[in-house]
Amino acid sequence: MASASDTAKLKWVGQRGPRPDGVDKVTGRARFGADISTPGMLVGRVLRSPHPHARIRSIDTSAAEALAGVKAVVTSRDFPDLPSEFVPAGEMLVNYRDVSRNVMAREKVLYEGHPVAAVAATDAAIAKQALALIKVDYEVLPHVLDVVKAMQPDAPLLHEDMYTLGVDPVPAKPSNIAKRVEFACGDIAAGFKAADIVVEHTFTTQPVHQGYIEPHACLANFSEDGSADLWCSTQGHFVVRGHCARLLGMSLSSLRVTASEIGGGFGGKTVVYLEPLALALSRKSGKPVKMAMTRDEVFRATGPAPGASVYVKMGTTKDGRITAAQGELCYQAGAFQGAPIQPGAMCAFAPYDLENVQSVGYDVVVNRPKAAAYRAPGGPIAEFAVESVIDEMAKTIGMDPIEFRLKNAAKEGTRAVYGAKFGPIGLVEGLQAARAHPHYTAPLGPNQGRGIAAGFWFNIGGESCANINVGEDGTVTLMVGTPDIGGSRASLCQQAAEVLGIELHKIRPLIADTSSLGYTFLTGGSRATFASGMAVIEAADDVVRQMRERAAKVWEIPVEAVTWEDGMAKPAGSNAGEFEPLSFADIAKMAGKSGGPLVGKAAINAQGAGPSFGVHMVDVELDRGTGKVSVIRYTVIQDAGKAVHPSYVEGQMQGGAVQGIGWALNEEYIYGEDGKLQNAGFLDYRIPVCSDVPMIDTVIIEVPNPSHRYGVRGVGETPIVPPMAAIANAVENASGVRFTALPMSPPRVLKAITGAALPDAAE
Amino acid sequence: MRRIGNAHARATRSGMARVFLTGNLKQLTGGAAEFDIDAHDVRAVLRALVKLHPVLEPHLEEGIAVAIDGEIFQDAWFAEVRADSEVHIMPRIAGG
Numbered sequence: 001m002a003s004a005s006d007t008a009k010l011k012w013v014g015q016r017g018p019r020p021d022g023v024d025k026v027t028g029r030a031r032f033g034a035d036i037s038t039p040g041m042l043v044g045r046v047l048r049s050p051h052p053h054a055r056i057r058s059i060d061t062s063a064a065e066a067l068a069g070v071k072a073v074v075t076s077r078d079f080p081d082l083p084s085e086f087v088p089a090g091e092m093l094v095n096y097r098d099v100s101r102n103v104m105a106r107e108k109v110l111y112e113g114h115p116v117a118a119v120a121a122t123d124a125a126i127a128k129q130a131l132a133l134i135k136v137d138y139e140v141l142p143h144v145l146d147v148v149k150a151m152q153p154d155a156p157l158l159h160e161d162m163y164t165l166g167v168d169p170v171p172a173k174p175s176n177i178a179k180r181v182e183f184a185c186g187d188i189a190a191g192f193k194a195a196d197i198v199v200e201h202t203f204t205t206q207p208v209h210q211g212y213i214e215p216h217a218c219l220a221n222f223s224e225d226g227s228a229d230l231w232c233s234t235q236g237h238f239v240v241r242g243h244c245a246r247l248l249g250m251s252l253s254s255l256r257v258t259a260s261e262i263g264g265g266f267g268g269k270t271v272v273y274l275e276p277l278a279l280a281l282s283r284k285s286g287k288p289v290k291m292a293m294t295r296d297e298v299f300r301a302t303g304p305a306p307g308a309s310v311y312v313k314m315g316t317t318k319d320g321r322i323t324a325a326q327g328e329l330c331y332q333a334g335a336f337q338g339a340p341i342q343p344g345a346m347c348a349f350a351p352y353d354l355e356n357v358q359s360v361g362y363d364v365v366v367n368r369p370k371a372a373a374y375r376a377p378g379g380p381i382a383e384f385a386v387e388s389v390i391d392e393m394a395k396t397i398g399m400d401p402i403e404f405r406l407k408n409a410a411k412e413g414t415r416a417v418y419g420a421k422f423g424p425i426g427l428v429e430g431l432q433a434a435r436a437h438p439h440y441t442a443p444l445g446p447n448q449g450r451g452i453a454a455g456f457w458f459n460i461g462g463e464s465c466a467n468i469n470v471g472e473d474g475t476v477t478l479m480v481g482t483p484d485i486g487g488s489r490a491s492l493c494q495q496a497a498e499v500l501g502i503e504l505h506k507i508r509p510l511i512a513d514t515s516s517l518g519y520t521f522l523t524g525g526s527r528a529t530f531a532s533g534m535a536v537i538e539a540a541d542d543v544v545r546q547m548r549e550r551a552a553k554v555w556e557i558p559v560e561a562v563t564w565e566d567g568m569a570k571p572a573g574s575n576a577g578e579f580e581p582l583s584f585a586d587i588a589k590m591a592g593k594s595g596g597p598l599v600g601k602a603a604i605n606a607q608g609a610g611p612s613f614g615v616h617m618v619d620v621e622l623d624r625g626t627g628k629v630s631v632i633r634y635t636v637i638q639d640a641g642k643a644v645h646p647s648y649v650e651g652q653m654q655g656g657a658v659q660g661i662g663w664a665l666n667e668e669y670i671y672g673e674d675g676k677l678q679n680a681g682f683l684d685y686r687i688p689v690c691s692d693v694p695m696i697d698t699v700i701i702e703v704p705n706p707s708h709r710y711g712v713r714g715v716g717e718t719p720i721v722p723p724m725a726a727i728a729n730a731v732e733n734a735s736g737v738r739f740t741a742l743p744m745s746p747p748r749v750l751k752a753i754t755g756a757a758l759p760d761a762a763e
Numbered sequence: 764m765r766r767i768g769n770a771h772a773r774a775t776r777s778g779m780a781r782v783f784l785t786g787n788l789k790q791l792t793g794g795a796a797e798f799d800i801d802a803h804d805v806r807a808v809l810r811a812l813v814k815l816h817p818v819l820e821p822h823l824e825e826g827i828a829v830a831i832d833g834e835i836f837q838d839a840w841f842a843e844v845r846a847d848s849e850v851h852i853m854p855r856i857a858g859g
Contacts, residue, residue: 086821086826087825087826165787166787166790167790168790179787180787181786181787181854182786182787183785183786210859266859267859268859270859340857342786342854343854343856343857346853346854346856372859373857373858373859374859375858375859376858376859377857377858413833415833417785418785418786418830418854419783419785419830419851419852419853420830420833420834420835420851420853421830421832421833421834422833423833423834457858458835458856458858459858460837460857460858461837462837463838524857524858524859525856525857525858525859526858527858605837605838605839607834607835607836607837607839608834609835714858717858717859
């Protein structure tokens with residue numbers, strides 16, 4: 001069990017060493033998804049629907065197949081028609097019937113950009129030409145893009161067999177509402193009755209893309225013996241293996257997947273798009289096939305975070321005790337069900353110790369690309385609404401926003417609406433740190449405002465394997481299965497070094513392919529440093545045990561009489577005998593003669609992930625002439641449990657905040673009346689760049705997670721949860737206008753403030 | 764709406780684990796959301812629930828998480844459940 005005093009004695013955990021992937025990334029040597037080539041490889045391209053909703057009457061690929069240079073063409077006919085079956089795979093439960101249809105349309109196309117065919121040709125120009133020769137006969141159907149409109153009984157229907165789950169009685173007619181979920185405790189009516197003040201609003205958010213800089217890319221190479229190799233940019237190559245094997249009717253052991261370096265994922269690379277197509281094309285052509293998306297394709301055809309309509313109503317007493325909290329979250333799932341309504345409904349009110357709660361969610365399909373996970377999926381949208389209402393309640397009763405949150409904060413022992421009780425958590429510490437931070441009391445100038453918001457994410461553990469191979473020279477290869485999307489190679493090496501007692505530079509990390517290591521769940525849910533870390537610690541413990549056994553044999557004493565300290569085997573006391581310590585390298589050198597190679601292994605299903613709470617403070621300045629909101633100061637305070645490599649933790653905090661800033665102020669998909677995306681590129685889909693944001697200050701709180709030896713909590717997702725509310729609260733403070741719709745882009749802000757009474761310039 | 768604040772006291776008196784269904788699962792059981800179950804681990808709890816309400820089976824296989832006395836377990840069939848445990852069946856937790 002981790003405690004603050006234990007972690008104070010650490011040598012490697014908590015240090016800011018050089019990153020193991022740094023040299024390759026800055027020199028360009030690092031190989032990302034599109035950086036691998038192989039002799040004889042073909043170029044794969046996808047034909048995508050020009051319509052947001054249409055029935056496919058027929059597809060004629062004959063002309064494309066006859067084109068010189070074309071080696072294979074695939075459509076849905078080349079994939080098995082999988083039955084409806086929910087399995088826990090990827091970040092959310094998936095239905096393979098839906099997965100197969102999202103990868104390649106079958107009866108209908110459900111969004112502009114939906115794949116309908118794919119070709120493999122000897123070069124890109126021929127592939128492009130071949131796509132133009134494929135004739136698809138569409139019956140265009142009405143489409144619906146908005147979540148509220150999609151829920152209406154007369155909305156265009158995407159799936160004729162979708163009957164809403166979670167309602168009683170089961171509806172007689174199909175609709176676009178896939179599911180209703182509800183979490184409740186206490187007596188909501190009594191709670192509102194007890195309130196002196198009730199605040200309620202409906203909030204709307206737009207879909208936003210994860211914005212990873214590296215588009216999806218892969219290389220598939222199918223052998224005539226039925227086995228295949230796949231190289232791809234992914235957050236989870238074992239999950240890719242599972243999906244592709246299912247979609248292509250292969251055994252798991254016949255498919256080896258290697259994860260490339262990854263240029264961002266944020267949850268969006270936990271699913272498959274090109275990989276099954278590349279494998280199918282490779283199998284059909286007998287050649288390796290490489291595929292890479294353009295940025296346009298990334299926007300039109302890969303999963304964003306859902307847009308939403310969220311109603312929140314909360315009540316408080318005049319002295320600041322929240323008496324009731326009610327929410328109704330309607331999330332767009334995109335073309336297939338699976339919006340993150342459950343986590344959204346679960347975490348909406350979780351930061352607060354509440355007796356009376358009702359949280360309802362609706363999973364609604366619309367004619368947009370299928371939503372994919374995006375950093376704390378479901379959480380940011382819910383917290384935007386809840387933290388905005390909390391801010392308004394505090395203001396209404398004249399209470400400091402931090403004091404209001406402290407009065408209601410969840411603590412160790414607080415039971416959330418979904419039933420779990422929190423263990424030790426750092427929300428109170430975070431709020432206290434925010435209150436004590438100089439940012440909180442810094443003076444504001446004209447047209448400036450300050451906002452506060454809190455948030456959290458559950459974090460997860462999961463299946464994780466690790467191998468430690470000890471070389472004869474005492475250096476070590478550390479093999480793990482979680483692709484490194486945020487510095488986990490560094491943090492895992494540090495944890496290994498701590499247990500083994502050797503110098504950090506003697507450990508070389510490797511992300512093993514799916515044939516070289518046991519099943520490891522994907523990198524997501526803020527789990528890599530925590531769960532892979534627990535596996536690494538166990539594997540390192542295994543090595544240490546073997547080291548002690550070898551020393552015991554050499555000294556001819558019981559293994560219980562051998563201790564391990566600072567990377568050395570030592571006799572436990574004078575009774576054990578007078579022996580010179582044996583170092584890690586000494587024992588490694590004699591491994592072959594003393595019993596064989598030294599390999600440490602671990603295969604676990606890590607439990608006990610500790611939630612991470614964060615508090616954000618932001619100052620904005622409003623340009624009343626243009627409506628532009630500039631972020632002029634930003635502070636992120638977050639509980640990391642134990643920051644293994646503080647620079648990486650700070651990077652996660654800053655990165656999440658920046659993504660939240662974009663979500664709050666500018667990012668949205670713009671569709672025309674024809675259901676076609678108009679801003680499928682970074683020029684017009686405006687994510688923040690360095691010049692848009694100030695230096696983001698960070699404060700790391702450490703309330704150890706007792707389940708992890710060093711107290712680690714995942715940190716990657718929490719920092720995207722508070723920013724939208726923090727910024728909306730700051731804009732309200734600056735302008736007197738409460739924005740309930742995102743993004744707060746200049747045209748919207750200008751329109752709102754020119755119609756509102758102007759507050760005094762400086763307080 | 765049912766309060767769950769005193770459930771732990773009830774669990775202690777009955778000598779069996781007190782199991783709660785959260786989210787949508789209770790709609791499948793006609794509203795029954797609390798059960799006294801004699802089980803030593805998560806797998807036994809789930810099997811007992813399915814025996815009582817067979818309609819739950821595919822949902823309990825779909826991917827749920829279990830909070831045992833507040834601590835969350837996912838995919839942990841053999842996580843210990845004691846006679847006085849409070850067990851909440853909740854949706855699987857993910858991330859991005």
